[in-house]
Amino acid sequence: MSIERQLEAKHNRRMTAEDRFLSRIEKREDHADMMIGALCRDGKHVFYVFPVGGKYKEGSRLDLISYLIRNNYV
Helix, strand or coil, X not given: CHHHHHHHHHHHHHHHXXXXXXXXXXHXXXXXXXXXXXXXXXXXXXXXXXXXXXXXXXXCHHHHHHHXXXXXXX
């Protein structure tokens, strides 16, 4: 029975760590999404970001969010 309890405890720790990781990622994505602006150029929406200390960049929302997270702007 002690092996079952150990496995259960290990599983619970793993699930808790995974939940913490996912909540941190979601928080960073939300913060990055707030940094993205939109322009209307020729009737089309263009998304951009100009982080402090970074370079102006245009692209899709997903590309910009991954750019901000990858370069530690959020």
